[in-house]
Amino acid sequence: MNKKDKKVSKREENKKNNRSIIIKAGIEIFLKKGISQTTVRDIIRNTDLASGTFYNYFKSKEEVLIAALDESAIEIGQELRARRKKAKNLEEFVYSQIRPFFDFARDHSEIFMIMSSNLNDVQAFSVETPMMTLELESLKEDIIIGIEEKILPDVNPDYFCSVIQSVAEGIAFTLVRKSMSTEDIDSAVKFCTNFIVAGIRSV
Amino acid sequence: MNKKDKKVSKREENKKNNRSIIIKAGIEIFLKKGISQTTVRDIIRNTDLASGTFYNYFKSKEEVLIAALDESAIEIGQELRARRKKAKNLEEFVYSQIRPFFDFARDHSEIFMIMSSNLNDVQAFSVETPMMTLELESLKEDIIIGIEEKILPDVNPDYFCSVIQSVAEGIAFTLVRKSMSTEDIDSAVKFCTNFIVAGIRSV
Amino acid sequence: MNKKDKKVSKREENKKNNRSIIIKAGIEIFLKKGISQTTVRDIIRNTDLASGTFYNYFKSKEEVLIAALDESAIEIGQELRARRKKAKNLEEFVYSQIRPFFDFARDHSEIFMIMSSNLNDVQAFSVETPMMTLELESLKEDIIIGIEEKILPDVNPDYFCSVIQSVAEGIAFTLVRKSMSTEDIDSAVKFCTNFIVAGIRSV
Amino acid sequence: MNKKDKKVSKREENKKNNRSIIIKAGIEIFLKKGISQTTVRDIIRNTDLASGTFYNYFKSKEEVLIAALDESAIEIGQELRARRKKAKNLEEFVYSQIRPFFDFARDHSEIFMIMSSNLNDVQAFSVETPMMTLELESLKEDIIIGIEEKILPDVNPDYFCSVIQSVAEGIAFTLVRKSMSTEDIDSAVKFCTNFIVAGIRSV
DNA sequence: GATGAATGAGCTTTCATTCAT
DNA sequence: CATGAATGAAAGCTCATTCAT
Numbered sequence A, B, C, D: 001m002n003k004k005d006k007k008v009s010k011r012e013e014n015k016k017n018n019r020s021i022i023i024k025a026g027i028e029i030f031l032k033k034g035i036s037q038t039t040v041r042d043i044i045r046n047t048d049l050a051s052g053t054f055y056n057y058f059k060s061k062e063e064v065l066i067a068a069l070d071e072s073a074i075e076i077g078q079e080l081r082a083r084r085k086k087a088k089n090l091e092e093f094v095y096s097q098i099r100p101f102f103d104f105a106r107d108h109s110e111i112f113m114i115m116s117s118n119l120n121d122v123q124a125f126s127v128e129t130p131m132m133t134l135e136l137e138s139l140k141e142d143i144i145i146g147i148e149e150k151i152l153p154d155v156n157p158d159y160f161c162s163v164i165q166s167v168a169e170g171i172a173f174t175l176v177r178k179s180m181s182t183e184d185i186d187s188a189v190k191f192c193t194n195f196i197v198a199g200i201r202s203v
Numbered sequence E: 001g002a003t004g005a006a007t008g009a010g011c012t013t014t015c016a017t018t019c020a021t
Numbered sequence F: 001c002a003t004g005a006a007t008g009a010a011a012g013c014t015c016a017t018t019c020a021t
Helices: A003-033 A040-045 A051-057 A061-072 A074-085 A090-107 A109-117 A119-125 A136-148 A157-177 A182-202 B003-033 B040-045 B051-057 B061-085 B090-107 B109-117 B119-125 B136-148 B157-177 B182-202 C003-033 C040-045 C051-057 C061-072 C074-085 C090-107 C109-117 C119-125 C136-148 C157-177 C182-202 D003-033 D040-045 D051-057 D061-085 D090-107 D109-117 D119-125 D136-148 D157-177 D182-202
Strands: none
Touching: A003 A040, A003 A051, A003 A061, A003 A109, A040 A051, A040 A061, A061 A109, A074 A090, A074 A136, A090 A109, A090 A157, A090 A182, A109 A119, A109 A157, A136 A157, A157 A182, A157 B157, A157 B182, A182 B157, A182 B182, B003 B040, B003 B051, B003 B061, B003 B109, B040 B051, B040 B061, B061 B090, B061 B109, B061 B136, B090 B109, B090 B157, B090 B182, B109 B119, B109 B157, B136 B157, B157 B182, C003 C040, C003 C051, C003 C061, C003 C109, C040 C051, C040 C061, C061 C109, C074 C090, C074 C136, C090 C109, C090 C157, C090 C182, C109 C119, C109 C157, C136 C157, C157 C182, C157 D157, C157 D182, C182 D157, C182 D182, D003 D040, D003 D051, D003 D061, D003 D109, D040 D051, D040 D061, D061 D090, D061 D109, D061 D136, D090 D109, D090 D157, D090 D182, D109 D119, D109 D157, D136 D157, D157 D182
């Protein structure tokens, strides 16, 4: 490898790095201060870059957030939707949502915490952030269909939908905050599924 | 009564009310824009008062929010705590929390929506906002005691606590957003209590 | 006059002054740098005021310019229009335009220089800056009417209009740049009128 | 010729042309936005080139403008000067200026419009832009000489000079804006010459 | 206690320019 | 020579807060 190659790769590396550096710095600040109180300057201050450099990569902090989501969270919504279509009964339906959601929360805990703690802001600008928390309408539709097809019990769909979402979110949040182990996740999935299934059945 | 008298009395009235006027204006803006994106200017703009007047009553928008909470929500936390102490079994325990919480959400729907939609911000600055949503630790302690005293089933207290909080919050939010009637509230309390009790029992 | 009165008047005075101070500073910079290259910061730098103070009075540099015009130039367009309507022949028509235009250029030489040197920019934002230089269409219409009514000779109205405007502007500009005396103005008016009348007659 | 060759030759072509490409792009933007509001970025954005490339050819947008003028307008000033030296009387003197000036305006209408619409900016930086509009001093000197030599009537040279310049500029501007035909140009030259000659004679 | 003009810190964003490749 | 990412100065503007009245 000669000198020129070295330099080229160094430059290229930098370019790719800077984008990641900004995203990483953004995630840190979003977590610390919340989305709406984070400024572009906060992000670049958390970096060695010059202020102008930010705008070589992003137009706004929102783009940073979207990029952070895109890098990790784009599929979870699709997965949740796909899985619940295949459910044959209440247990499967609930499990199909809880399992991947908790896995996501474990694997992308920072993103999960940001979204979970800033639902308001995320909803405000994000048309296409495909997270369970934001897909209540889609979930509700599938619940209505499930009820019609006798796969799910006949429970008020608004409540049905709300409890799945809030219980999953609440337990996941508790888990992540305590940075629990994989075993904890497994037991939490079990707890959560049992809880919701039994609760729904009883009403 | 001549013109001048009229003005004077009006002004005096204002003097008494300016605090309330600011709080009211603040609540409106907090609801509309979210806490962290509300500025002091926003609040005074939503008022006939001069900007300086704001600082005769409050040091910051946060103080306005605290005042808004204090005016209506100070007792709910105490009530929740008091009631659950008296519970003799799981049903009573859950009901003791759900009933007043839903009543509060109905009677102070604006405050409830603000807090519910801005949990992050509220937590950030408020050491002393006595709402259910923020009293997980206290609730958890009582759950642990309840378990020890065999009043409550032996369920992981973190999960126990989390589901009460998240289910109540989620259903209440759904209710308020749809501005449902008193009857709806009653049925929601019933749904919620049954759901949680059955869920907890099953695990 | 007691202490309080003194203070009040001082405050009021300041308030009025600051507006004028900004306008004055703006005119200076507009003259020096041209409109489009003047920044709001240039204007406040040319002042003892804080940057925020600017925005208590104006939204942009354009508003400063409009204010500068409004203070002195708002009537000149109307006057020119009114006077030419009364003209009974070519001499009167030309004189009716040249005389007030030159008076204006003398009495408001700074404004005149700014407008004259920044026609492009002025036209860009100003719907209602009623100066001769910007009222070609209105002037042309009156010329056409004048020709129809046999008051004016039958000359291409575009050219007719253009020569009045450009000769007046050119000579006025020359005058102002050399800051000539009142006598000079009188002789310039005479020169200008004779020149245009004779020129028009000959074609 | 394979793909690579093609690219190479294209690139070489570009190398030769990049200067012209930038100038052309600059003229477009100067026309559209005015000189002072044009940025280097605007110019390179109007190009396929990289921003750094700009600085291989020019130090600033002003240099682009000068180059644009140099490419087309360098001779007009010299021509005007040369021609008026040969004039034997007033008619010839005026005609010697009007004719080439109008031809120039027709043949280089973009340059003419830029200069005509941005006189202020052009004057600001350009010591050596050889256009009639900017050569008043030289013209005035020749007028003074002409008067001394009894070739021209004894009229105030400032006014003499000003009317030639402003009338020519005004009529040419009108012409170009309406993109008139060659015949129009001829008749405009005649109008202009007659007008000035008669006007001057009368005073 | 009410007023609102003044303040200057601090934000977003664009820009001219450099320089490693 | 061409490239375009990096830079930091500087623009427009808003804000919380003060303070003379």
